[in-house]
Amino acid sequence: MVTQSAASTSNPSELVQPINKTAHEFDKTTLxxxxxRRFFFAPAFEIYGGVAGLYDYGPTGSALQANVLNEWRKHYIIEEDMLELDTTIMTLSEVLKTSGHVDKFADWMVKDVQTGEIFRADHLVEAVIEARLKGDKEARGVKDEPVVEEDDKKKKKKKNVKSVAIKLEDDVVADYESLLAQIDNYTGPELGELVRKHNIRNPATGNELSEPVEFNLMFESNIGPTGQIKGYLRPETAQGHFVNFARLLEFNNGKVPFASAQIGRSFRNEIAPRQGLLRVREFTMAEIEHYVDPLDKRHARFHEVKDVTLTLLPKDVQSEGRTETTRMTVGDAVAKKIVDNETLGYFLGRTQLFLEKIGIDPSRMRCRQHMANEMAHYAADCWDFEIQSSYGWIECVGCADRSAYDLTVHSIRTKQPLRVQQKLDQPRKVEKLDVQFDAKKFGMTFKKDATLIKETLLGLEKDKLQCIKDELASGTSSVRCADGKSYDITPDLVKIEPITVTEYMREFTPNVIEPSFGIGRILYSLLEHSYWAREQDKARGVLSLPSVVAPIKCLIVTISQDAELRAKIHEISRKMRRIGIASRVDDSSASIGKKYARNDELGTPFGCTVDFATIQKGTITLRERDSTNQLIGQVDDVIEVVDQLVKGTIDWSGASAKLESYSGVQDVEE
Amino acid sequence: MVTQSAASTSNPSELVQPINKTAHEFDKTTLxxxxxRRFFFAPAFEIYGGVAGLYDYGPTGSALQANVLNEWRKHYIIEEDMLELDTTIMTLSEVLKTSGHVDKFADWMVKDVQTGEIFRADHLVEAVIEARLKGDKEARGVKDEPVVEEDDKKKKKKKNVKSVAIKLEDDVVADYESLLAQIDNYTGPELGELVRKHNIRNPATGNELSEPVEFNLMFESNIGPTGQIKGYLRPETAQGHFVNFARLLEFNNGKVPFASAQIGRSFRNEIAPRQGLLRVREFTMAEIEHYVDPLDKRHARFHEVKDVTLTLLPKDVQSEGRTETTRMTVGDAVAKKIVDNETLGYFLGRTQLFLEKIGIDPSRMRCRQHMANEMAHYAADCWDFEIQSSYGWIECVGCADRSAYDLTVHSIRTKQPLRVQQKLDQPRKVEKLDVQFDAKKFGMTFKKDATLIKETLLGLEKDKLQCIKDELASGTSSVRCADGKSYDITPDLVKIEPITVTEYMREFTPNVIEPSFGIGRILYSLLEHSYWAREQDKARGVLSLPSVVAPIKCLIVTISQDAELRAKIHEISRKMRRIGIASRVDDSSASIGKKYARNDELGTPFGCTVDFATIQKGTITLRERDSTNQLIGQVDDVIEVVDQLVKGTIDWSGASAKLESYSGVQDVEE
Incomplete structure (x- = not known):
């Protein structure tokens, strides 16, 4: 609460309390x-003991989420005329088999052979080795270095393992450090080998661990009463876009580029979720699939974002083991080929603007490029917007170039042409390479894989075909297919010859650029970035949420329980509701100061107070949350100013120009 | 398309084509x-052959749904300060065990013993018996009566079974008719008996059917890697509200009445879904749980809806086998106790207003009260808003009084007090009946059920307790518990004695009034109610959607491909976007008439046309979809009129007062 002495200050300028969020240490416990307490979110089925990784959003969290999603819809879908979709969560297993999720969307787990306790293998190995290195430092008397910002990305995965001060041999330390640097890179069997080699056990029991077993992260279920139709809860909304591509393309009159967009729930059955909203089993995503001509990834509105500055952490820097970032405009990043193309650059720029608009601190946001070994199985290139919070740097938005992968595999599997046909302005003669198959031999050699290999060969670009032709000239060549395997081919199976053809149409499978937003992660980061406490009242926090996303925009209170004043606040509330301002009346008997403090906790940016002057002169006061500054004016004038503040057409200094400043009644303590 | 002769008419009044949707027959095939074609919705995974009961919404369907949900949110959540929630779909099995869904949320199915084909037992019996009765009528030469509106509710459940003209004995006809009247009333074993008694077989194969087996309609899955935590996809959002009740009550400062609200997906694994969007396995619901004092179900805003007229079909009318409805105001219905209380009446009135606002035809909407035998296991009273479509009368909104059922069972199971404490203005002396147990005997007699019976007895009202006391005086009494069973009690187990106590607090479990909306069903009904075709162009339909829900509010076109005109439409589009009007540019080379017709199909209420006068005089024309009337004005004036039309602050006659009428360029055919 505000101290008495501050409350009795009468000079309004002294009431301005500049926000200095970083001046005091961030206190996660109080947040x-x-x-x-204010029900932003809570463990689901809490009264039943809860389940790890499942959370419910209460009234404040739901409103915050609804406002963020509403801004997202305006910023992307409406602004760019995207085609919105709402597809099913329950997904036919065949679709996810084709997309690769049934085979590859898995983590490795190990079991305590005695108790059956389950761990995610890579997380456990990492935690145990880190604890041993820490113990070594303690034994050597080396003070643990303060965690470097860029390094605490690792923290997010750490399971709490206590270190014991034991000195290690120098070569063991080097071995451990090299192991940790590659921890994202090991296969399951390799992790099993590490467990044996380094005698890693369950830290809690000291028991041995089982061999790593793959665990698919999708929730499985059966559709219909026969149990014969298998379904999964979607792990991403993207496949719902791709299977509808033909209809979407038709809706867009057969032309690319265009984008589809979807907001909805997805599910991942995490092995051992911790970290609150950052690693959950059910979450809201907002995904855009932008379809482009693979030969022309320019973007018509690129000029609008070319001057937006990004904080970049490219892959070549990371591969040198460094983590320092570079500040650069989108235009420069694309010109220098750090970001591959205009469309990817466009979405990075737009996303930077979006995250800033909803209140993410730009200094705690960076774009990190994926290294080759950590890319999802479908991705050709990927940049993550990482946001820093007390859990370290966390991926909150992924911007991936999924290439033509998904549309190609679905097209092959369903025999539906998921391709764009483009009429050429002029028919053109083209030198092509014609691929001919010895159908019988080819079929006998590759059996069930024959079609896939054939389609892949027929779909290759000319230079790639030329390479294969050259290789075949001297014997065997190979072709890599969408199933991730390479197949050897020989001249008796396939012949490649140059021919000249006249083309009237061009046909291609579009590439897909996918910005994918984890809404819960963004919300949690936003709450941390918005949180601070006033010097005078450290127990109660303030959430400095921008008014565009604040759950409630305006608090309406009276200074007393007088019936006439109480009637007035409900009248003001009705007026605000009519023009669409989400306001909240607090007609409880608490003090004004307490009412303000309660609403600072909710992030309510403005507060209107009714007092006896309202009856006598028709005025009310208007308070701003962060500065606690107050203005005064006629009821309707104040409501209009609040409306403009909420819509963002004026800011507080604009409001101060329209209304008188006020110093009569202050934030008083309860 | 509009015919040439109509297109050349130059008198604007002749361009007015009054809508007469009922004048021509409704054509479901063209709708x-x-x-x-316009991708409102499509079978999910269509390129994989689809799965019954799963649908994806395309850009138009998604936008329509988003607009309907947005209106819902404004009409209920914002207008009434409801506490919004966003809870998980994946639900711990224990929660749904307690709520009764694990045991009771099931349908009976039968199998063709040869082919394994599965049917919903009641639907199949009904369809076969109906077909036999129809065959009897054919054999008797009785013309099938035209379906009476009120009767075709049954149609929704019918599986297509062909009738064969075979005359039946008169007593068999009577038997069949009595069977059909009670079809919703049979248990599984009874259905099995009917199958045997009437020799009902699979109509397609003539094979025998298995005994009916219960099939739970919830999708099941496992949470986490051990397979030991069982979960279900929620069949309703309601349980997510109830398990959070304690937090919600605290958020509302411990007071009732208040309401929580949630919009989200739910799942029901239907045995054999047909009927498009009306019976699906995954659907969006919007549910309100309104918590009230069981002794005071008045509603503070009841006066606002008391004059709203409802079309009622009460249960006593139905139990007499009649289906005629009564038009009555909410006020009268509550005063006459046809609707039990003000709160239920309030929500019926509010829902009538909501459905009318989004465009449901009031003459095809009725409130049907549930008869005792068809009520859900948790409901104490229930009124359905049924909407008539080509599938008959379909439940689209249920308004149920769930009593204290859910909060009571969760409270008993979790031992959490889900109750409201109300401080009394004055302490009061009360004559009470004190219930005492012989703890040991009681426990030994009832074992695991002892706690439930004890809690139930302790929670009974005084008169009920007095009855039990009287019965115990002469021997045995019984108590009915929330598990649906009755337990016998005797004087050696329980003693009930009068005592006088002083009370300072009143404590009670709130009752819950639940309006629950099936959004997909409402959307589909709305599409049918909005659909018609112009006399001149029956092949292309018009969707007369209210502008508040129309996917796109305004079409922007040019009369030619001239570059200057094309630049103009994009400029107008930007202006509209800035003030939040969802508009769509059509700069294709199609004729104006064709562009209009395309957008009539999407339900776009307004269209702006740019022509050479736009360059010369700065004017554009404005067309209204239903009448095809046109107005003309300066660009900014027209945009302002469109804004007001979309916001609903003026209607078309208001627009006609602000702009000149126009007759220069008409809807011309392509």
Whole structure:
């Protein structure tokens, strides 16, 4: 609460309390308490003991989420005329088999052979080795270095393992450090070998661990009463876009580029979720699939974002083991080929603007490029917007170039042409390479894989075909297919010859650029970035949410329980509701100061107070959350100013120009 | 398309084509074709052959749904300060065990013993018996009566079974008719008996059917890697509200009445879904749980809806086998106790207003009260808003009084007090009946059920307790518990004695009034109610959607491909976007008439046309979809009129007062 001495200050300029969020240490415990107490979110089925990785959003969290999604819809779907979709969560297993999720969307787990406790293998190995290195430092008397910002990305995966001060041999330390640097890179069997080699056990029991077993992260279920139709809860909304591509393309009159967009729930059955909203089993995503001509990835509105500055962490820097970032405009990043193309650059720029608009601190946001070994199985290139919070740097938005992967595999599997036909302005003679197959031999050699290999060969670009032709000239060549395997081919199976053809149409499978937003992660990061406490009242926090996303825009209170004043606040509330301002009346008997403090916790940016002057002169006061500054004016004038503040057409200094400043009644303590 | 003669008419008044949707027969085939062609919705995974009961919404369907949900949110959540929630779909099995869904949320199915084909037992019995009765009528030469509106509710459940003209004995006809009247009333074993008694077989194969087996309609899955935590996809959002009740009550400062609200997906694994969007396995619901004092179900805003007229079909009328409805105001219905209380009446009135606002035809909407035998296991009273479509009368909104059922069972199971404490203005002395147990005997007699019976007895009202006391005086009494069973109690187990106590607090479990909306069903009904075709162009339909829900509000076109005109439409589009009007540019080379017709199919209420006068005089024309009337004005004036039309602050006659009428360029055919 505000101290008495501050409350009795009468000079309004002294009431301005500049926000200095970083001046005091971030206190996660008090933020967590606030978020629970004011029901932003809570563990699902809490009264039943809860289930790890499942959370419910309460009234404040739901409103915050609805406002963020509403801004997202305006910023992307409406602004860019995207085609919105709403597809099913329950997904036919065959679709996810084709997309590769049934085979590859898995993590490795190990079991305590005695208790059956389950761990994610890579996380456990990492945690145990890190604890041993820490113990070594303690034994050597080396003080643990303060965590470098860029390094605490690792923290997000750490399971709490206590270190014991034991000195290690120098070569063991080097071995461990090299192991940790590659921890994202090991296969399951390799992790099993590490467990044996380094005698890694369950830290809690000391028991041995089982061999790593693959665990698919999709929730499985059966559709219909026969149990014969298998379904999965979608792990991403993207496949719902791709299977509808033909209809979407037709809706867009057969032309690319265009984008589809979808907001909805997805599910991942995490092995051992921790970290609150950052690693959950059910979450809201917002995904865009932007379809482009693979030969022309320019973007018509690129000029609008070319001057937006990004904080970049490219892959070549990371592969040298460094983590320093570079500030660069989108235009420069694309010109220098750090970001591959205009469309990818366009979405990075637009996303930077979006995240800033909803209140993410730009200094705690960076674009990190994926290294080759960590890319999802479908991705050709990928940049993550990472946001820093107390959990370290966390991926919150992924911008991936999924290439033509998904549309190609679905097209092959369903025999539906998921391709764009483009009429050429002029028919053109083209030198092509014609691929001919010895149908019988080819079929006998490759059996069930024959069609896939054939389609792949027929779909290759000319230079790639030329390479294969050259290789065949001297014997065997090979072709890599969408199933991830390479197949050897020989001249008796396939002949490649140059021919000249006249083309009237061009046909191609579009590439897909996918910005994919994890809404829960963004919300949690936003709450941390918005949270601070006033010097005078550290127990109660303030959430400095931008008014565009704040759950409630305006608090309406009276200074007393007088019936006439109480009637007035409900009248003001009705007026605000009519023009669409989400306001909240607090007609409880708490003090004004307490009412303000309660609403600072909710991030409510403005507050109107009714007092006896309202009856006598028709005025009310208007308070701004961060500065606690107050203005005064006629009821309707103040409502209009609030409306403009909420819509963002004026800011507080604009408001101060329209209304008188006020110093009569202050934030008083309860 | 509009015919040439109509197109050349130059008198604007003749351009007015009054809508007469009922004048021509409703053509479901052309509507279905329109909905597929313009991608309102389509079978999910269509390129994989689809799965019954799963549908994806395309850009038009998604936008329509988003607009309907947006209106819902404004009409209910914002207008009434409801506490919005966003809870998980994946639900711990224990929660749904407690709520009764694991045991009771099931349908009976039968199998063709040869082919394994599965049927919903009641639907199949009904279809076969109906077909036999129809065959009897054919054999008797009785013309099938035209379907009476009120009767075709049954149609929704019918599986297509062909009738064969075979005359039946008179007593068999009577038997069949009595069977059909009670079809919703049979248990599984009874259905099995009917199958045997009437020799009902699979109509397609003539094979025998298995005994009916219960099939739970919830999708099941496992949470986490051990397979030991069982989960279900929620069949309703309601349980997510109830398990959070304690937090919600605290958020509302411990007071009732208040309401929580949630929009989200739910799942029901239907045995054999047909009927498009009306019976699906995954659907969006919008549910309100309104918590009230069981002794005071008045509603503070009841006066606002008391004059709203409802079309009622009460249960006593139905139990007499009649289906005629009564038009009555909400006020009268509550005063006459046809609707039980103000709160239920309030939501019926509010829902009538909501459905009318989004465009449901009031003459095809009725409130039907549930008869005792068809009520859900948790409901104490229930009124359905049924909407008539080509599938008959379909439940689209259920308004149920769930009593204290859910909060009571969750409270008993979790031992959490889900109750409201109300401080009394004055302490009061009350004559009470004190219930005492012989703990040991009681426990030994009832074992695991002891706690439930004890809690139930302790929670009974005084008169009920007095009855039990009286019965115990002469021997045995019984108590009915929330598990649906009755337990006998005797004087050696329980003693009930009068005592006098002083009370300072009143404590009670709130009752819950639940309006629950099936959004997909409402959307489909709305599409049918909005659909018609112009006399001159029956092949292309018009969707007369209210502008508040129309996917796109305004079409922007030019009369030619001139570059200057094309630049103009994009400029107008930007202006509209800035003030939030969802508009769509059509700069294709199609004729104006064709462009209009295309957008009539999408339900776009307004169209702006740019022509050479736009360059010379700065004017554009404005067309209204239903009448095809046109107005003309300066660009900015027209945009302002469109804004007001979309916001609903003026209607078309208001627009006609602000702009000149126009007759220069008409809807011309392509």
């Amino acid at each position: 967590d308490a606030l978020l629970a | 279905d074709a329109l909905l597929a």
